[in-house]
Amino acid sequence: MxxxxxxxxxxxxxxxxxxxxxxxxxxxxxxxxxxxxxxxxxxxxxxxxxxxxxxxxxxxxxxxxxxxxxxxxxxxxxxxxxxxxxxxxxxxxxxxxxxxxxxxxxxxxxxxxxxxxxxxxxxxxxxxxxxxxxxxxxxxxxxxxxxxxxxxxxxxxxxxxxxxxxxxxxxxxxxxxxxxxxxxxxxxxxxxxxxxxxxxxxxxxxxxxxxxxxxxxxxxxxxxxxxxxxxxxxxxxxxxxxxxxxxxxGWKKDPMDIRWPGRDGTVHMSGNVAVRLSAAHNLEGISDEASRLDRDAVIMIGFTQKDDLDGILAPLIDDETSRMIIHAVITEPEHGRLPPHSAQKIGDIFGSVINHSFSNDVLSAFEEAFQRASDQNAELLVMGSIHLVGDVLSVLNPLKHDLSDALLVHPPRQPS
Structure with a gap:
């Protein structure tokens, strides 16, 4: 056909x-x-x-x-x-x-x-x-x-x-x-x-x-x-x-090596920095990420347009969570179904509670966030729009533009 x-x-x-x-x-x-x-x-x-x-x-x-x-x-x-x-x-x-x-x-x-x-x-x-x-x-x-x-x-x-x-x-x-x-x-x-x-x-x-x-x-x-x-x-x-x-x-065999970038919690080690990608983009996802922060972290964050952005970001501004966020690098996703949320709007919500800076493009944002995490021996958490996660995955991939292995969800089928 x-x-x-x-x-x-x-x-x-x-x-x-x-x-x-x-x-x-x-x-x-x-x-x-x-x-x-x-x-x-x-x-x-x-x-x-x-x-x-x-x-x-x-x-x-x-x-x-x-x-x-x-x-x-x-x-x-x-x-x-x-x-x-x-x-x-x-x-x-x-x-x-x-x-x-x-x-x-x-x-x-x-x-x-x-x-x-x-x-x-x-x-x-x-x-x-x-x-x-x-x-x-x-x-x-x-x-x-x-x-x-x-x-x-x-x-x-x-x-x-x-x-x-x-x-x-x-x-x-x-x-x-x-x-x-x-x-x-x-x-x-x-x-x-x-x-x-x-x-x-x-x-x-x-x-x-x-x-x-x-x-x-x-x-x-x-x-x-x-x-x-x-x-x-x-x-x-x-x-x-x-x-x-x-x-x-009737599927009796346990699968191995399942990958789902941005959602499987995989930690990418680069030098002394543990980089984690999270497509948490709504209140439920952000709340879960906030509840699981257990060490100092630098976050890189950006969203496509959302209703009630204040409510979605509220878990990050919680006293206990915000104390673990050393710095936030705020950027705007470079592609996606909806236009990006203004980085300035996110900065206004963070206010003086979370130290933050702005970056005009994803690569510069990642480089800044990575350097801050390295200097502070902190985790780097990239979170927000799934399109932002995709952009960073391309940066992290050692083969750069060839993402065929990085996007493989599971190994080939096993004959019965």
Whole structure:
């Protein structure tokens, strides 16, 4: 299904220009009509394999990474769809742990473009295009299993169209409350919209009786509650949940060497500095990072636009936490779905509580933060937008522009 005629019409530059978001037009929209029409034109690639479908506020990408690794360790050829990406858009579609290559992405994107331009034409968002590319690439590779992360919500997210035989919900918190709310129960209801009758749905214990009750009502006997009262870090908690889901799926082998940059807590040692990347970008994530600071740290921080930035940053200004933050280097992410938050705004929130400085670009910000951490024998914590984390990952990578190994989620599948 390579469609060489499509590629003959469009160069790589043509296709990437078509993929790029149109100024003033949303990258995402809630609703399934356009996606279903596109899938029909593309011969319904989502029906070529079963999927585990994962929704939630925080942790859904991490759970997906663990699930993909676990399925692969048990011999499955796995397709993994996640968003957003750290560095390259090809990361959104991984097969056997590795992002698809540029050529495969372009060939699948050409098929998507061709389908969208048939009469009558269908307008497809950036997110929908990447999702359709992923499904096509999975079908072409003959994957036996897909792990699919929702983008926003669940009930009306494009990924709701996949053929799921297991569903999971991670945390429920206030991110995107303006879209999915107005209450947390409303958010939970939207995310539980990934449920299909007769398909098990496992939910991470929300520690909220009203939310749990609402999801139980929607899912009936298919509801499974995952409780984790351990003091493990989030990355380990998602490993635990993936293990339980793996038991239901018959994936018996424990995976090794799972990586999920910016979310797995990996410490990169460079000289005398321990560098940790964290994509904590909302109140839940920032609160968790603040609670786990146990030594002096320099932070490098930057966000794309957020509502209630004061509230999101409040955990860092807490007396106990702020005493451990020696200095904050504030910058602005250089790419992303939304414009960056003004570095000055973050500085105003920190005020005199946290010593801070500003840097105009990510490389300069990292160099300054690294030097300060080295001088003070402190940890360097890079946090905020996932796009900022991606930029720094490129700086840290010894091969610079070749990030193929750094972006590998898990080793190749193990034959059964």
């Amino acid at each position: 390579a469609c060489p005629r499509c590629m003959a019409h469009w160069t790589h530059e043509d296709l990437r220009a078509w993929l790029a978001p149109v100024p003033g037009r949303r990258r995402m929209r809630l609703g399934l009509t356009h996606v279903r029409q596109m899938l029909a034109r593309l011969s319904n690639p989502q029906d070529a394999f079963p999927s585990v479908h994962v929704a939630g506020t925080n942790g859904k990408g991490s759970l997906c990474a663990h699930l993909a690794a676990r399925a692969a360790a048990s011999g499955n050829l796995v397709g993994l769809f996640t968003s957003p990406h750290l560095v390259n858009v090809e990361e959104r579609a991984r097969i056997d742990g590795r992002p698809i290559d540029e050529k495969e992405f372009d060939e699948c994107l050409a098929l998507v473009r061709k389908a969208s331009e048939e009469t009558p034409s269908i307008q497809v968002t950036y997110y929908e295009k990447t999702f359709l590319v992923a499904l096509l690439s999975f079908m072409r590779a003959g994957v036996g299993r897909a792990i699919i992360e929702t983008g926003l919500g669940g009930r009306l997210d494009a990924t709701r169209c996949v053929n799921a035989d297991f569903c999971a919900i991670t945390t429920i918190s206030e991110d995107h409350l303006d879209i999915l709310g107005p209450t947390l129960v409303d958010v939970a209801r939207e995310k539980a919209g990934i449920y299909r009758p007769g398909v098990p749905l496992m939910m991470f214990d929300p520690d909220n009786e009203e939310i749990e009750s609402q999801v139980r009502r929607l899912t009936g006997h298919d509801f499974l509650l995952h409780r984790d009262n351990s003091t493990d870090k989030p990355w380990e908690k998602w490993y635990n949940m993936a293990s339980k889901i793996g038991h239901h799926m």
